């Protein structure tokens with residue numbers, strides 16, 4: 001090949017230089033283009049980076065409910081909502097909702113390309129830049145999909161527990177937008193949400209949560225609360241999605257408001273005074289229990305992903321300093337229990353005291369708040385809410401020209417009152433409709449008083465979707481009749497023979513809870529406990545552990561009756577009957593949630609008869625299904641239970657004595673006293689002997705129980721060689737595994753040819769709900785029969801008492817006569 005001439009080389013180098021200079025020039029020009037954001041950097045133009053919201057902080061014109069109803073343009077989001085950009089991908093719709101803003105940005109980009117910022121001569125450079133951009137975006141996409149794959153993989157490995165329970169102080173996850181993108185959505189599946197006209201960001205969360213349709217209570221409450229700005233009183237069965245029935249309207253209105261401020265600032269260059277700044281308290285949600293507050297927070301955080309709305313829980317039992325720190329982040333939504341909320345409010349916590357900006361006030365599980373002796377703090381919180389009071393005789397009436405700020409606030413703050421068991425009188429419903437409801441009593445001892453105090457306005461929407469029985473449709477209720485002293489054995493039977501799925505056992509007293517949990521542990525049944533005397537951390541841990549295992553057991557008092565939302569609770573056992581029908585409803589509501597099924601089993605002893613009868617009366621029930629107890633298991637169950645009782649009694653006594661001793665020693669030590677040992681040598685030897693006997697007895701009992709427990713639980717007429725059945729409980733399975741390991745070990749070490757005794761593993765045990773269904777509802781309980789039995793046992797008891805009294809009287813008279821004769 002001929003060598004290239006020097007001139008040619010020079011001209012090529014020059015042309016390369018020119019091209020490079022052109023590219024540099026274009027890059028320079030691109031850098032100097034104004035950055036196009038839909039939110040101006042600063043409305044006052046000082047360039048300090050404040051956006052329109054923050055610039056408004058400090059405005060004196062703040063009011064609750066910053067958007068008045070007239071200002072809401074319902075059609076704005078209705079049309080937008082269903083706008084899901086859909087691409088077909090392998091026959092499946094791949095949808096991605098786009099907010100107005102992102103669509104605008106896209107349009108701008110299109111327009112930009114039409115504008116042709118490059119000259120004709122810049123064609124090459126433009127092409128190379130476009131090429132580079134394409135490459136970059138391809139790389140970005142690759143990275144993103146790799147990231148997504150990694151995330152999905154991690155997600156699959158995570159347990160449901162870590163998905164469900166969020167650390168109470170983890171508030172920043174609401175800002176995690178990453179996983180919102182690129183969700184593959186079958187648009188048609190979600191058409192039922194269209195009528196609710198929710199914001200596209202909220203819809204994204206709904207797609208992500210895979211809630212294909214709104215629940216009836218959501219369908220009924222969202223239009224009234226989100227689009228008509230009404231107050232709402234909502235009642236629907238447990239597990240029917242009430243949290244989102246008030247949570248979605250709050251988020252919807254906050255998002256609408258934000259977009260409005262963006263629009264106004266963009267259009268007029270100044271923000272409207274009616275619009276709230278970021279970082280003030282907008283919604284206060286009050287719940288009766290700590291667990292519920294944490295759960296509601298968690299739930300709202302999940303739907304608030306991508307909205308930049310912060311949700312924070314404020315509950316007792318946790319460090320106040322930490323919670324004050326959380327409040328310093330100025331979250332828009334605070335969910336809390338009355339005690340801690342009031343503690344911080346009365347301590348002057350600034351964020352919580354900014355109640356003038358409050359637009360939403362929610363009372364979840366409202367009927368619990370009015371129970372006697374509860375929530376004095378709630379009353380104080382309600383008193384602190386800015387409120388327009390009805391004019392009294394002594395107060396002059398507001399004239400039209402003198403409308404107070406407080407009255408505006410009351411007009412604009414929305415109040416939501418929700419529960420599964422709301423008892424509203426017909427009279428109060430009428431009053432609410434007319435807008436003339438006002439409390440006659442000072443306290444909060446009625447729903448009427450509570451609603452009035454919370455500032456419920458005229459024309460409140462009352463959504464009562466509770467059916468006649470108030471219980472979930474798919475719940476199967478049943479009872480086991482037994483004597484008081486047999487309850488433990490029947491509970492053990494249920495948990496060991498029918499122990500599949502998660503089970504919650506409810507007690508009314510903490511003493512009973514402690515006793516049965518200790519007994520069950522002796523019987524090698526692993527249980528978690530939850531009651532109000534536990535430390536908050538331990539309570540959360542229990543719930544956490546219970547969530548983590550699909551066959552776990554939680555023994556709880558009614559502290560866990562309300563609101564606890566744990567997927568896969570299959571059975572609720574009422575070891576002791578609750579004190580009211582409402583609590584029974586809430587206990588049962590821990591199972592059969594969100595349209596799933598579940599069952600409830602109540603252990604009824606003669607002492608419970610009157611409580612049970614009034615329960616039946618409350619639900620107008622005339623019959624109850626009997627749980628089909630397989631009687632052949634009972635002798636073995638009783639034997640185990642009796643052994644466990646004896647062991648438990650001895651160990652309890654021992655630990656009680658030990659605790660008393662250490663208490664005495666500790667106190668003596670604190671006052672520098674030396675404890676005298678009054679016992680004589682003889683006494684000490686006697687005590688020592690007694691202790692030894694007890695300890696031997698305990699070891700013997702323990703050994704006996706261990707031997708029995710190491711064998712699978714078997715019905716009486718049971719052949720060890722031919723076990724067969726439809727299912728095995730986790731406990732029995734574990735026992736079988738242990739047994740088979742033992743057998744296997746022995747067989748290999750001794751005689752490998754020896755035939756093993758264990759042939760088939762199985763047992764005729766099934767999940768409680770299945771067992772109930774298998775009985776085909778044939779065994780129904782006649783309540784009249786129960787009432788008759790109860791009456792008879794009452795009569796018998798009365799007669800015995802009278803007889804005893806008569807005998808006692810006779811003996812006394814005889815003694816008197818004898819004394820007189822002797823005297």
Ligand SMILES: Nc1ncnc2c1ncn2[C@@H]1O[C@H](COP(=O)(O)OP(=O)(O)OP(=O)(O)O)[C@@H](O)[C@H]1O
Pocket residue numbers: 210211212213214215218236237238239240241242243244419420562563564565589590593594
């Ligand atoms: N539209 C929906 N589709 C499917 N599941 C939903 C929907 N909305 C809520 N859920 C789920 O239903 C379950 C129960 O919801 P939630 O806790 O709000 O019920 P609730 O009515 O408040 O119950 P409770 O009266 O016991 O407090 C939750 O796990 C929630 O994630």
